[in-house]
Amino acid sequence: MAGDWGESKIPYVTDLELTNGRLEAELRMVPQASDRADCEVTGYDSEGIHVADLSPGTVLCVRSRTPTDEEHLGRVTIRKAGEEQVSFDVLVWR
Numbered sequence: 001m002a003g004d005w006g007e008s009k010i011p012y013v014t015d016l017e018l019t020n021g022r023l024e025a026e027l028r029m030v031p032q033a034s035d036r037a038d039c040e041v042t043g044y045d046s047e048g049i050h051v052a053d054l055s056p057g058t059v060l061c062v063r064s065r066t067p068t069d070e071e072h073l074g075r076v077t078i079r080k081a082g083e084e085q086v087s088f089d090v091l092v093w094r
Contacts, residue, residue: 015064015074021083024048027060030075034059036093039073054081070094 017024026046030038039061049060058078065071072094079087 015062018086022048022050023086026063030059030061032057032059034061034075036073039075051081051083051086054078056080
């Protein structure tokens, strides 16, 4: 699984990737009621998170940068997490 939140024809680096049971991204866990302000603060970790640590309702902020250094922020709410598949809702701010 890989996600790309860009709408341009410029190739983007993958925003989220599920690899060997880990959700790989530049992310941070945040409170349930997170908004853009919650996601704009520092404290991101590029190590990813193991899917065993995710449960329905877990909220993550995900930050990605385009090759032209534009920053996109997203709020990801986990619906279901398993070793080979993760389903989630996402809201992206630009």
